[in-house]
Amino acid sequence: MTATERRDEAGNRDRVRAAEEAVARLRAGLASVGVKLPSLGVDPVSCAGGESVPLVDLGRCSIETALRLSAQLEAKARHDS
Template sequence: MEATERRRVAADRVRTAEAAVAQLKKGLAGVGVTLPSLRVDPVSCAGNEPAPLIDLGRCNIDTALRLCEVLAEKESGHDE
């Protein structure tokens, strides 16, 4: 693979990760959960062949409990 092609593939991976973050933020906001640190991990995007990771970040106890509540509702089928 040529250097130009590698850069294109790398950029596509980063764009895909950014889109996933946007989708997660929107989905979580729709159920009342905000993860302020949700982002693409910049270190994982470094280098010639990045392997982007989604950093879900740190959250306070109230946010963690809200996330647990939403997941429990979803599991029990009460979210419909």
Template sequence: MEAMERRKTAADRVRVAEGVVEQLREGLAEFGVKLPSLRIDPVSCAGDEPTPLVDLGRCNIGTALRLCEVLAEKESGHDG
């Protein structure tokens, strides 16, 4: 029974991480930012008690600059 509970807890953690990745993807898209490699790090989901990590991935310089612009706009109180 305890092993089943651990598997359920692990699956719940992964589901939460998947939701966070989707929320990030949608939120960034509203500002014209797409991180092509945004995903859950598969290695962090391995084992009996995974601790999923969100991998923001790699992006080109244009995307990084756009992300900087969005952050600067939010910091100054202007919505893009």
């Protein structure tokens, strides 16, 4: 493995780690307002390949969860205005 390949691999690991940290932070923030997105995670397909660009997959949720999330967002918007 060349130095460039090792540097690219390290960069990919850093980007995946950053995506995992974003997911953890989002999960904690949502939990603090009573919302759980069961499928929340890092999209594994977006991490594949040479130069990955990891995506956060918000996933699927129940109607109840979607309504609770909407209510929290609406309350925050009212509070901020």
